[in-house]
Amino acid sequence: MKMVKLIIDGKEVEVAEGTTIMQAADQAGIEIPRLCYDPELKPLGACRLCVVQVEGNRLFPASCVTPVSPDMVVHTESPDIIEARRTILELLVANHPLDCMTCDKLGDCKLADYCYKYGIKESPFEGEKHAYAIDDSNPFIIRDLNKCILCGACVRACEELTGADNLSYLHRGWNRKATTAGDVDYIDSDSCVFCGQCVAVCPTGALQEKTMVGHGRRWEIDRVKTTCPFCGTGCNFDLAVKDGRVIGVLSNPDSPVNQRRLCIKGRFGWDYIYNEKRLTTPLIKKNGKFEEASWDEAFKLIAQRFTEIKEKYGSESFAALSSARCTNEENYLVQKFTRAVMGNNNVDHCART
Amino acid sequence: MTNSINEISTDAELMFLIGTNTTEAHPVIGYKMRQAARNGCKLVVCDPRHIDLVDEADYWLRQNPGTDIPLLNGLMHIIIKEGLEDKKFIEERTENYEELKAIVENYPPEKVSEITGISVDDLYAVARLYATTDKAMLFYTLGITEHICGTRNVMSCANLAMLTGHLGRAGVGVCPIRGQNNVQGACDQGALPNVYSGYQAVTNPDVKEKFEKAWGRPMPDKVGLKIPEMFEAAHEGTVKSMYILGENPVLTDPDSNHIRGALEKLEFLVVQELFLTETAEYADVILPAASFAECDGTFTNTERRIQRVRKAIEPIPGKANWESICEMFNYMGYPVNYDSPEDIWDEMASLTPSMAGTNYERLDKKGLQWPCPTLDHPGTQFMHAGKFTRGLGLFQPSDHIPPGEMPDEEYPFLLSTGRILHHYNVTTPYSPGIMSIWDREWAEVNPVDAEKLGVVTGDKIKVASRRGEVETAIKVTDRVLPGVIWMSFHYSETPTNAITSPHLDPITGTGEYKVCAVKLAKV
Numbered sequence: 001m002k003m004v005k006l007i008i009d010g011k012e013v014e015v016a017e018g019t020t021i022m023q024a025a026d027q028a029g030i031e032i033p034r035l036c037y038d039p040e041l042k043p044l045g046a047c048r049l050c051v052v053q054v055e056g057n058r059l060f061p062a063s064c065v066t067p068v069s070p071d072m073v074v075h076t077e078s079p080d081i082i083e084a085r086r087t088i089l090e091l092l093v094a095n096h097p098l099d100c101m102t103c104d105k106l107g108d109c110k111l112a113d114y115c116y117k118y119g120i121k122e123s124p125f126e127g128e129k130h131a132y133a134i135d136d137s138n139p140f141i142i143r144d145l146n147k148c149i150l151c152g153a154c155v156r157a158c159e160e161l162t163g164a165d166n167l168s169y170l171h172r173g174w175n176r177k178a179t180t181a182g183d184v185d186y187i188d189s190d191s192c193v194f195c196g197q198c199v200a201v202c203p204t205g206a207l208q209e210k211t212m213v214g215h216g217r218r219w220e221i222d223r224v225k226t227t228c229p230f231c232g233t234g235c236n237f238d239l240a241v242k243d244g245r246v247i248g249v250l251s252n253p254d255s256p257v258n259q260r261r262l263c264i265k266g267r268f269g270w271d272y273i274y275n276e277k278r279l280t281t282p283l284i285k286k287n288g289k290f291e292e293a294s295w296d297e298a299f300k301l302i303a304q305r306f307t308e309i310k311e312k313y314g315s316e317s318f319a320a321l322s323s324a325r326c327t328n329e330e331n332y333l334v335q336k337f338t339r340a341v342m343g344n345n346n347v348d349h350c351a352r353t
Numbered sequence: 354m355t356n357s358i359n360e361i362s363t364d365a366e367l368m369f370l371i372g373t374n375t376t377e378a379h380p381v382i383g384y385k386m387r388q389a390a391r392n393g394c395k396l397v398v399c400d401p402r403h404i405d406l407v408d409e410a411d412y413w414l415r416q417n418p419g420t421d422i423p424l425l426n427g428l429m430h431i432i433i434k435e436g437l438e439d440k441k442f443i444e445e446r447t448e449n450y451e452e453l454k455a456i457v458e459n460y461p462p463e464k465v466s467e468i469t470g471i472s473v474d475d476l477y478a479v480a481r482l483y484a485t486t487d488k489a490m491l492f493y494t495l496g497i498t499e500h501i502c503g504t505r506n507v508m509s510c511a512n513l514a515m516l517t518g519h520l521g522r523a524g525v526g527v528c529p530i531r532g533q534n535n536v537q538g539a540c541d542q543g544a545l546p547n548v549y550s551g552y553q554a555v556t557n558p559d560v561k562e563k564f565e566k567a568w569g570r571p572m573p574d575k576v577g578l579k580i581p582e583m584f585e586a587a588h589e590g591t592v593k594s595m596y597i598l599g600e601n602p603v604l605t606d607p608d609s610n611h612i613r614g615a616l617e618k619l620e621f622l623v624v625q626e627l628f629l630t631e632t633a634e635y636a637d638v639i640l641p642a643a644s645f646a647e648c649d650g651t652f653t654n655t656e657r658r659i660q661r662v663r664k665a666i667e668p669i670p671g672k673a674n675w676e677s678i679c680e681m682f683n684y685m686g687y688p689v690n691y692d693s694p695e696d697i698w699d700e701m702a703s704l705t706p707s708m709a710g711t712n713y714e715r716l717d718k719k720g721l722q723w724p725c726p727t728l729d730h731p732g733t734q735f736m737h738a739g740k741f742t743r744g745l746g747l748f749q750p751s752d753h754i755p756p757g758e759m760p761d762e763e764y765p766f767l768l769s770t771g772r773i774l775h776h777y778n779v780t781t782p783y784s785p786g787i788m789s790i791w792d793r794e795w796a797e798v799n800p801v802d803a804e805k806l807g808v809v810t811g812d813k814i815k816v817a818s819r820r821g822e823v824e825t826a827i828k829v830t831d832r833v834l835p836g837v838i839w840m841s842f843h844y845s846e847t848p849t850n851a852i853t854s855p856h857l858d859p860i861t862g863t864g865e866y867k868v869c870a871v872k873l874a875k876v
């Protein structure tokens with residue numbers, strides 16, 4: 001592999017040929033601002049927030065799509081560059097509803113983060129604002145295209161991470177839109193599989209998890225990394241927890257199997273845990289009807305009956321069905337219980353593998 | 354799986370799918386397959402249904418339901434006839450090749466085409482492609498196992514991979530994608546009638562002695578009952594009490610009326626569940642279960658990766674499941690005092706050579722793929738490198754075994770069942786979000802049959818088999834062949850397994866969910 005040497009912000013950096021300026025800076029620990037770049041998606045070069053100054057070049061190239069060349073001298077935060085970035089941000093907020101005070105995404109919104117960094121309070125450009133209707137047609141995703149900055153991450157995620165090809169760009173210029181085929185609501189789009197990959201990559205409040213809206217800002221949420229309970233793929237994700245309650249699922253890029261990808265079940269199926277039909281207390285059947293009981297009563301009865309039956313009919317008269325839904329530790333305990341306590345090997349788990 | 358999921362993206366040059374509707378049953382693996390196919394990896398899909406991945410495939414082999422063995426034998430026949438087998442691999446790493454050769458000899462392309470409905474040209478093309486592609490991964494799921502000949506189907510898949518040397522490296526392998534989140538783990542932990550954790554046989558005297566020492570009780574050395582045998586024994590009156598954790602066999606197992614009868618006969622039944630399921634209704638005592646969000650522990654995925662499950666909220670019923678199971682030990686006079694699931698894991702690991710090198714600290718970030726015998730072992734991305742577990746790989750060829758029940762004059766349709774994207778067995782129907790959109794069964798019927806029956810999408814029909822009948826709404830679609838109706842099994846209102854076949858794979862006890870005979874009537 002051929003290596004290339006260059007200088008970024010006075011630091012000498014050596015990277016493989018073909019590396020982009022942004023990747024080279026990342027390797028050197030220099031973070032160039034970025035909105036449309038996403039490490040898991042093909043670079044688009046749309047937002048231009050990642051522009052840098054390259055000595056000897058009058059134009060400011062977008063660092064996420066520009067490869068390094070030998071002896072390049074790059075400045076990532078020169079006054080001209082800062083000015084250029086400010087202009088880009090001002091143009092973006094010119095038609096952005098500045099309701100950050102009530103936006104659930106604040107704290108995890110790149111647009112707000114960069115406006116903060118570059119001191120953009122409002123836009124000097126008198127912008128006409130879009131008045132798109134909010135799409136909350138489905139139980140999972142809220143879409144507010146008034147907050148869309150056309151970074152195209154959702155379009156690429158839908159195509160590259162899921163392959164559903166449900167999103168694309170429509171119209172040109174001011175009316176340009178990243179939306180579903182036919183510009184219909186999500187629920188009416190034929191190819192949406194509600195995987196939520198578009199939500200996971202959206203850098204603004206344009207796409208959000210519906211269950212999380214109104215339940216807390218990102219900095220108030222604890223994230224607990226866990227493994228999906230639905231299929232054998234073994235995706236990881238974070239449970240978002242606020243005040244002892246799960247309010248949603250967030251992708252965790254450090255997931256060995258799935259990275260940020262999930263499916264409808266993993267991302268949106270978790271709400272069964274709060275189904276009002278959950279059993280919350282032991283039940284004992286008396287005269288054909290279930291009656292609430294304490295744990296102690298339940299265990300006492302179980303121990304008494306299991307013991308009686310074992311004594312009367314022998315240890316082969318017991319059988320246990322363990323569960324392919326439960327944890328390894330629970331399964332280990334069930335087989336140990338069957339073998340060590342009940343004294344037989346009648347243990348299996350459900351056939352529907 | 355012998356190999357790992359991410360090899361789809363990083364290594365594979367060909368994916369051969371048989372009986373797996375991956376984008377619906379294992380969506381994230383399906384996404385990766387689709388992405389790989391679009392990036393130039395070849396894709397062969399063998400499925401009677403027009404599943405989504407067919408649209409990305411280089412070849413779609415639409416075999417008649419229940420004809421997987423002739424299909425696989427036919428491919429092997431061509432491979433051997435054309436001299437495309439991996440002679441070195443066969444010579445060095447396998448045995449019983451002569452028997453395989455003799456059996457597949459009887460499956461020439463013309464005959465196979467007749468049985469399976471696949472064109473001779475496609476058989477040749479796919480046989481050549483699979484045999485000559487260096488890195489070819491073979492995937493299957495329930496479409497292969499849920500047949501009377503499920504075990505034979507699985508062996509035939511393995512035969513094909515061994516014949517062509519597609520084992521023991523990255524980007525090859527035989528990959529059954531396990532259905533439920535922890536079906537791999539339940540097996541690994543010894544929730545099986547013949548083995549302890551790590552597949553240590555209950556009949557092995559050394560193993561028995563080890564567990565007797567560790568657990569301080571005499572250990573039974575007679576192989577126990579498999580699920581269907583348990584219910585049979587309950588009918589016969591030899592099994593009198595049961596404990597059922599987190600499963601709903603009345604809805605998910607085949608021939609549910611038979612299971613209801615068995616449960617009724619028990620003298621004492623304990624069910625531990627999240628919800629009052631059809632099975633829990635039969636219980637004498639119900640213990641409320643905690644969900645995955647309420648428990649610490651681990652799941653093991655289909656590629657043998659053990660990963661952490663972390664408690665995010667307090668158990669809604671007040672106890673985590675491991676705590677309530679421990680209480681059962683204690684009340685039964687066998688005191689256990691585990692501090693945590695980690696404690697339980699450590700005991701298991703100390704008794705299980707294939708997982709002896711695992712602990713929660715090592716699992717923390719990326720999990721670990723067993724076998725992982727020592728603390729400095731990195732885990733195993735792909736199995737059978739250089740050697741099979743049993744030494745030489747054994748060819749176990751098989752002849753065609755037709756389904757136990759096929760359509761006839763009285764029951765002219767073939768019912769096949771499976772999963773749909775939005776649901777996972779029987780938990781997601783409790784998700785208000787998902788149920789608000791997908792709240793009922795939509796059976797798939799071919800337009801030709803729909804016309805004959807005089808029904809359109811949205812109509813209700815009655816589906817009856819020799820065992821019972823259910824009602825369902827239908828969707829008219831050419832995803833299914835004429836003469837076939839396809840249904841899922843997620844909904845209590847349409848308990849599909851009340852009508853599925855009573856036939857079982859005699860070796861695994863798995864029900865033949867994929868084929869039975871039914872008749873349809875408009876309601």
Ligand code: SF4
Pocket residue numbers: 154157158162164165166167191192193194195196197198199
């Ligand atoms: S939810 Fe998934 S399929 Fe639907 S638009 Fe978003 S990325 Fe595409």
Ligand code: SF4
Pocket residue numbers: 147148149150151152153154155178198201202203204206207
């Ligand atoms: S909706 Fe979000 S991800 Fe999609 S283009 Fe707009 S800002 Fe980017």
Ligand code: SF4
Pocket residue numbers: 228229230231232233234235258261262263264265266267379380381382
């Ligand atoms: S997110 Fe979907 S694909 Fe991943 S483990 Fe869960 S159910 Fe399976």
Ligand code: FES
Pocket residue numbers: 033034035036037044045046047048049050051062063064065
């Ligand atoms: S991040 Fe480079 S153009 Fe958007």
